[in-house]
Amino acid sequence: MNKPVYYKSFRSRKFQEPEKPKRSALDILAVEKDIILDVGFGTGDSTIALQDMFPKYKVLGIEAYKPGIKNLLSKNIYVHYGDALEIIEKISSDTISQIYMLFPDPWQKKKHRKRRLFNEYTFRVILAIIKRNGFFHFSTDNISYALEAKKIISRVTSVDISFSKNRGFRPITKFEKKGISKKNFVFDLIYIKQ
Numbered sequence: 109m110n111k112p113v114y115y116k117s118f119r120s121r122k123f124q125e126p127e128k129p130k131r132s133a134l135d136i137l138a139v140e141k142d143i144i145l146d147v148g149f150g151t152g153d154s155t156i157a158l159q160d161m162f163p164k165y166k167v168l169g170i171e172a173y174k175p176g177i178k179n180l181l182s183k184n185i186y187v188h189y190g191d192a193l194e195i196i197e198k199i200s201s202d203t204i205s206q207i208y209m210l211f212p213d214p215w216q217k218k219k220h221r222k223r224r225l226f227n228e229y230t231f232r233v234i235l236a237i238i239k240r241n242g243f244f245h246f247s248t249d250n251i252s253y254a255l256e257a258k259k260i261i262s263r264v265t266s267v268d269i270s271f272s273k274n275r276g277f278r279p280i281t282k283f284e285k286k287g288i289s290k291k292n293f294v295f296d297l298i299y300i301k302q
């Protein structure tokens with residue numbers, strides 16, 4: 109399975125470069141012990157909510173959308189700007205407590221599917237960096253993406269994962285609210301690493 113094609117959003121063009129975080133993601137990862145990653149956080153509402161919900165952990169948001177980065181920097185939340193995979197690939201094995209990938213772009217058209225952030229390649233990288241008893245939480249309101257993710261997680265882990273009956277403890281996101289207003293069904297997959 110190939111690495112997803114990184115699609116850099118042009119929405120950020122009209123904004124200036126976000127100011128550089130005081131500490132790089134790798135510095136943070138080297139120092140902090142209990143880390144939560146919010147991958148592709150958009151505006152950052154979910155990241156802020158996660159930091160409030162888990163004060164004993166350090167939440168690191170990873171995003172390619174500049175206004176979201178600026179928002180979290182202004183709230184003193186750790187951020188990494190750029191391609192999530194590029195940084196995730198540099199994280200040491202068994203070091204991250206929780207990883208959230210909430211409502212990644214579904215790229216509906218078949219010819220764009222290779223841009224989907226979650227695929228088998230991504231999941232293998234994610235699985236390696238999660239601590240034992242840590243977890244990965246994937247959410248989407250796109251049924252084809254949900255079924256694909258379920259299949260990938262089951263195949264890679266040899267655990268027949270089911271959709272969660274609820275959203276667990278994760279925050280409701282901005283993108284999710286849009287889906288709910290269209291009466292979309294939301295799918296949650298929570299994989300706990302054994």
Ligand SMILES: C[S@@+](CC[C@H](N)C(=O)[O-])C[C@H]1O[C@@H](n2cnc3c(N)ncnc32)[C@H](O)[C@@H]1O
Pocket residue numbers: 114115117147148149150151154170171172173190191192193209210211212213214225281282283284
């Ligand atoms: C559909 S939005 C969802 C945002 C937020 N999680 C929510 O639920 O409201 C997906 C986000 O993922 C980000 N994204 C997509 N590919 C990415 C990548 N390779 N690295 C970092 N962020 C990425 C996009 O910039 C976008 O903000």
